[in-house]
Amino acid sequence: xxxxxxxxxxxxxxxxxxxxxxxxxxxxxxxxxxxxxxxxxxxxxxxxxxxxxxxxxxxxxxxxxxxxxxxxxxxxxxxxxxxxxxxxxxxxxxxxxxxxxxxxxxxxxxxxxxxxxxxxxxxxxxxxxxxxxxxxxxxxxxxxxxxxxxxxxxxxxxxxxxxxxxxxxxxxxxxxxxxxxxxxxxxxxx
Amino acid sequence: xxxxxxxxxxxxxxxxxxxxxxxxxxxxxxxxxxxxxxxxxxxxxxxxxxxxxxxxxxxxxxxxxxxxxxxxxxxxxxxxxxxxxxxxxxxxxxxxxxxxxxxxxxxxxxxxxxxxxxxxxxxxxxxxxxxxxxxxxxxxxxxxxxxxxxxxxxxxxxxxxxxxxxxxxxxxxxxxxxxxxxxxxx
Numbered sequence: 001x002x003x004x005x006x007x008x009x010x011x012x013x014x015x016x017x018x019x020x021x022x023x024x025x026x027x028x029x030x031x032x033x034x035x036x037x038x039x040x041x042x043x044x045x046x047x048x049x050x051x052x053x054x055x056x057x058x059x060x061x062x063x064x065x066x067x068x069x070x071x072x073x074x075x076x077x078x079x080x081x082x083x084x085x086x087x088x089x090x091x092x093x094x095x096x097x098x099x100x101x102x103x104x105x106x107x108x109x110x111x112x113x114x115x116x117x118x119x120x121x122x123x124x125x126x127x128x129x130x131x132x133x134x135x136x137x138x139x140x141x142x143x144x145x146x147x148x149x150x151x152x153x154x155x156x157x158x159x160x161x162x163x164x165x166x167x168x169x170x171x172x173x174x175x176x177x178x179x180x181x182x183x184x185x186x187x188x189x190x
Numbered sequence: 191x192x193x194x195x196x197x198x199x200x201x202x203x204x205x206x207x208x209x210x211x212x213x214x215x216x217x218x219x220x221x222x223x224x225x226x227x228x229x230x231x232x233x234x235x236x237x238x239x240x241x242x243x244x245x246x247x248x249x250x251x252x253x254x255x256x257x258x259x260x261x262x263x264x265x266x267x268x269x270x271x272x273x274x275x276x277x278x279x280x281x282x283x284x285x286x287x288x289x290x291x292x293x294x295x296x297x298x299x300x301x302x303x304x305x306x307x308x309x310x311x312x313x314x315x316x317x318x319x320x321x322x323x324x325x326x327x328x329x330x331x332x333x334x335x336x337x338x339x340x341x342x343x344x345x346x347x348x349x350x351x352x353x354x355x356x357x358x359x360x361x362x363x364x365x366x367x368x369x370x371x372x373x374x375x376x
Contacts, residue, residue: 009197009200009201009204010204012201012204012205013200013201013202013203013204013205013207013208014204014205014208016201016205016208017204017205017206017207017208017209017211017212018208018209018212020205020209021208021209021212021213024209024213025213046288046292046293046294047293047294048293048294048295050293052213052214053213055217055291055292055293056212056213056214056216056217058217058292059216059217059220059221059292060216060220060252061252061253062252062253063220063221063224063251063252063253063292064251064286064288064292064294064336064338065294066284066286066294066297067294067297070284070286070294070297070299101282102281102282102342104255104257106253106255106256106257108253112252112253113248113249113252113253113254114244114245114246114248114254114256115246116246116247117246118246122244122245122246122256123255123256123257125257125342125344127342127344127345128257128344128345162253164255166282166342167282167299167301
């Protein structure tokens with residue numbers, strides 16, 4: 001009876017500890033991120049100034065992230081209207097080149113890895129995107145093939161988009177909430 | 191009543207300890223795992239490991255960038271400093287150093303490379319070895335961690351150049367030049 005009592009006490013304590021750690025991790029990451037439309041970025045990613053929750057969160061979802069002067073990582077889990085990004089919906093990502101030496105946009109499944117499909121359409125970057133005469137681009141994120149600027153979301157489930165800005169200008173990393181970032185517009189859903 | 195209160199208090203204490211340990215241990219545990227994996231793939235520490243090009247099947251590190259060519263080295267400073275190099279490049283490339291708690295303690299990119307390449311001299315905080323004059327000295331708070339090179343792949347056609355570029359970087363133990371001990375003349 002005593003052994004059972006100790007086992008239940010230990011089990012409950014450990015379960016509550018892990019559950020509360022996971023809740024706090026999510027809360028802290030969200031509250032300490034800078035938000036810009038559907039995008040958010042953690043300025044302490046990779047930094048020696050990161051707190052214990054931020055460091056743990058980065059270890060899970062962004063291990064080996066660089067500091068903000070080297071690279072800024074903006075991630076969106078929702079479109080510009082606040083709906084979760086979902087594989088069964090098509091999205092248009094509209095914008096201009098962000099103020100950085102180089103950039104890329106990539107879709108990640110909920111497990112933080114690339115969607116497991118063989119579409120060979122994992123990302124679009126500054127050097128591969130097609131723009132109109134005014135320098136604007138329109139990237140389609142969809143599970144179905146698109147004629148140009150396509151990122152495949154097939155097998156992504158509920159996913160996220162990460163916009164990486166390599167060597168962002170100081171204007172960007174000093175005021176990431178104020179810079180103009182691409183809009184994510186939901187089209188049709190199946 | 192007292193017994194129930196003691197039971198609830200026990201659960202709360204165990205939960206609090208588990209919470210803190212999980213949060214504090216997680217970064218080091220994950221880094222230790224990655225350092226071990228990289229060392230195994232590279233046949234030891236302080237050796238370069240060149241992972242395959244990132245595809246949808248890449249599962250070694252979370253959120254890999256498919257537009258980057260990577261090279262990686264698990265450093266171990268317990269036997270002395272390590273020298274790592276970054277070559278000049280026409281497109282973005284960088285060398286970054288991570289301590290075993292995941293902190294990015296140093297980064298340099300191609301814009302800062304002077305000449306054909308720059309050398310980075312990694313040593314532990316208590317090391318007294320003098321770095322070579324032409325190297326950038328970096329004191330690292332942990333004896334083990336990772337050095338990661340990134341090089342942008344500007345298009346599919348650029349992959350062979352990016353692949354060749356990452357093969358030129360180096361990660362080697364540093365052996366300071368010591369004057370040979372001369373045998374006393376008999």
